[in-house]
Amino acid sequence: MSTQQIRVSVLSNRASTLLQYLVAVFFALIVLVPLVATVINGFKSPADLLADPFGLPRAWQWENYTSIIRGEAFWRQLKNSTMVVLVVALSVVVLASMPAFIFARMSFRGRDLLFQFFTLGLLLPITVLLLPLYITLRQANLVDSLWGVILPQIAFQLPSTILILRGFFAGIPRELEEAAAMDGCTSAGFFVRVLLPIMRPAIAAVVVLTMVASWNDFFLPLLVLNKEQLWTLPLGIMQFQGQFGTDWGRVLAFVALSLIPTIIFYLLAERQIVAGLTAGAVKG
Amino acid sequence: MVSSQPVKRAAAARRPRRQLGQIATIVGFLLPAMLLYSGLVLLPIIQALYYSAFRWNGLGPLQNVIGPANYIRAFNDRVFIGALSHNLQIIVLSLIFQLPLALGLALLVGRKLRGRAIFRAIFFLPFVLSQVVTGVIWNFIYRPEGGLINALLLGILPSLKPTAWLATPETVLYAVFVVITWKYFGYHMILYLAGLQNIPAELEEAAQIDGCGPFQTLRYITIPLLGSTIRLTIYLSVLGSLQIFDLVWVMTTGGPVSASDTMATYLYKFGFQRFQLGYGSAIATIMFVICFGFSLVYQRVLMRRDFE
Numbered sequence: 394m395s396t397q398q399i400r401v402s403v404l405s406n407r408a409s410t411l412l413q414y415l416v417a418v419f420f421a422l423i424v425l426v427p428l429v430a431t432v433i434n435g436f437k438s439p440a441d442l443l444a445d446p447f448g449l450p451r452a453w454q455w456e457n458y459t460s461i462i463r464g465e466a467f468w469r470q471l472k473n474s475t476m477v478v479l480v481v482a483l484s485v486v487v488l489a490s491m492p493a494f495i496f497a498r499m500s501f502r503g504r505d506l507l508f509q510f511f512t513l514g515l516l517l518p519i520t521v522l523l524l525p526l527y528i529t530l531r532q533a534n535l536v537d538s539l540w541g542v543i544l545p546q547i548a549f550q551l552p553s554t555i556l557i558l559r560g561f562f563a564g565i566p567r568e569l570e571e572a573a574a575m576d577g578c579t580s581a582g583f584f585v586r587v588l589l590p591i592m593r594p595a596i597a598a599v600v601v602l603t604m605v606a607s608w609n610d611f612f613l614p615l616l617v618l619n620k621e622q623l624w625t626l627p628l629g630i631m632q633f634q635g636q637f638g639t640d641w642g643r644v645l646a647f648v649a650l651s652l653i654p655t656i657i658f659y660l661l662a663e664r665q666i667v668a669g670l671t672a673g674a675v676k677g
Numbered sequence: 678m679v680s681s682q683p684v685k686r687a688a689a690a691r692r693p694r695r696q697l698g699q700i701a702t703i704v705g706f707l708l709p710a711m712l713l714y715s716g717l718v719l720l721p722i723i724q725a726l727y728y729s730a731f732r733w734n735g736l737g738p739l740q741n742v743i744g745p746a747n748y749i750r751a752f753n754d755r756v757f758i759g760a761l762s763h764n765l766q767i768i769v770l771s772l773i774f775q776l777p778l779a780l781g782l783a784l785l786v787g788r789k790l791r792g793r794a795i796f797r798a799i800f801f802l803p804f805v806l807s808q809v810v811t812g813v814i815w816n817f818i819y820r821p822e823g824g825l826i827n828a829l830l831l832g833i834l835p836s837l838k839p840t841a842w843l844a845t846p847e848t849v850l851y852a853v854f855v856v857i858t859w860k861y862f863g864y865h866m867i868l869y870l871a872g873l874q875n876i877p878a879e880l881e882e883a884a885q886i887d888g889c890g891p892f893q894t895l896r897y898i899t900i901p902l903l904g905s906t907i908r909l910t911i912y913l914s915v916l917g918s919l920q921i922f923d924l925v926w927v928m929t930t931g932g933p934v935s936a937s938d939t940m941a942t943y944l945y946k947f948g949f950q951r952f953q954l955g956y957g958s959a960i961a962t963i964m965f966v967i968c969f970g971f972s973l974v975y976q977r978v979l980m981r982r983d984f985e
Contacts, residue, residue, distance in 0.1 A: 447828060520922055521725065
């Protein structure tokens with residue numbers, strides 16, 4: 394190659410790198426501008442917001458945020474959401490890791506059939522289940538109870554979690570299990586004392602996935618929770634929007650506050666979320 | 678030699694007990710999950726099938742059998758057919774715009790770009806937001822007066838009249854689709870990134886040495902090798918589009934005049950708001966048949982080799 398050619402190729406390389414950055418920054422802005430605008434516009438009065446949704450507030454309406462923080466509703470909804478998420482995540486891990494262990498490490502007649510029985514659930518759209526489920530919950534007196542949200546959420550998460558964990562559990566070398574058996578460990582003992590501790594990253598991945606799904610769930614709580622005292626955050630946001638529909642500053646302040654736990658969680662758990670999603674996708 | 682005799686006997690005695698313990702473990706480990714799953718996932722499907730043969734408001738006894746009338750009613754209702762067609766339009770739009778965008782960005786932040794980890798994290802962020810939060814934020818963005826989009830357009834073209842994107846039947850579905858893309862392109866990008874990691878860089882380098890340009894490498898090496906991931910994202914995208922509810926409900930409740938109704942919002946309106954449980958169950962069953970049928974056919978035909 395002559396110097397001329399090299400120079401051209403360096404230049405076109407630079408141009409293409411620049412172009413790549415422009416595209417990446419463009420899409421990053423499309424994601425970020427709505428979120429930043431939410432936080433900033435949460436400080437505006439209705440008139441201010443109408444005049445210029447892009448600029449900084451002319452007068453910072455701290456009251457938009459402080460009235461929510463001082464009130465009860467936001468904290469109550471945060472508490473309800475947190476309770477549901479914790480119970481669901483813990484139960485899903487316990488209830489799904491046991492069958493996953495059986496399907497990954499034990500052989501008996503009918504095992505594959507049973508496994509397929511569980512994975513059938515992956516093909517059933519949850520929306521379709523909700524109507525009859527609602528009737529069942531009503532008969533069981535679980536309407537207007539957090540358990541009416543918790544139990545179905547656990548059940549919905551079982552198939553995918555079993556599938557993901559089974560994949561992880563199957564990767565453990567046989568020798569480990571044999572060594573444990575030599576030392577007098579039963580299968581259950583091996584599961585609790587050896588498998589679960591070394592599988593912590595896999596467990597973390599399915600826990601965060603379950604937490605995201607449960608935290609964001611809207612349809613099921615919308616059906617089951619009529620009492621305001623029991624509302625989770627998504628229901629609260631929806632209701633707040635209806636109540637303060639014209640005062641968008643306030644609505645956005647509420648949304649911005651509800652974003653804080655999500656964003657913190659995301660920053661802490663991004664890697665686990667990605668690991669869980671890709672494991673589920675590759676194996677599912 | 679002599680001493681091995683009692684050991685053997687002891688082992689033989691232990692074996693049945695061991696087997697019993699094994700069976701107990703299997704049953705004990707499977708049962709709780711099985712009960713919850715059967716009762717709250719499988720049973721409702723069967724119930725939906727059953728209820729759909731009745732006219733029922735959910736309160737009185739189930740006695741008003743009307744056979745397939747609920748299904749006939751659904752397929753004769755223009756609003757339901759409209760809702761179904763909106764689901765299909767969202768599927769088509771997703772396959773044409775959302776997935777290629779996700780693939781393009783995955784290629785962009787996949788390997789060389791400096792700062793790619795930050796871009797990836799930003800692109801993936803909307804996926805963890807709830808659909809409710811997303812919907813409310815975009816309700817604000819689409820606001821005719823004081824919304825970001827109209828403010829931006831007016832800044833460029835001051836003579837423009839503000840559009841009520843979510844209140845105009847001609848624009849509402851596209852407006853909703855933009856939000857769906859905003860929320861989910863990062864998810865598909867993550868899946869593509871995982872797929873890209875499994876393609877050895879040497880293959881692409883070899884193609885380049887053989888004289889392939891970047892687009893030829895993409896066309897003949899990268900995309901074919903991403904085949905299983907692409908098939909998977911299409912599958913997930915179609916199933917997600919068939920079930921979409923939260924976003925639509927928060928942004929438009931299916932309006933204006935049903936222009937953004939989906940099967941799920943239609944189901945909610947009839948099943949829960951008007952308490953026509955028999956009819957709602959028929960809608961649920963139709964959704965089930967469409968989703969399940971699609972899953973089976975797609976997996977049999979297109980994804981079969983991916984499992985092997």
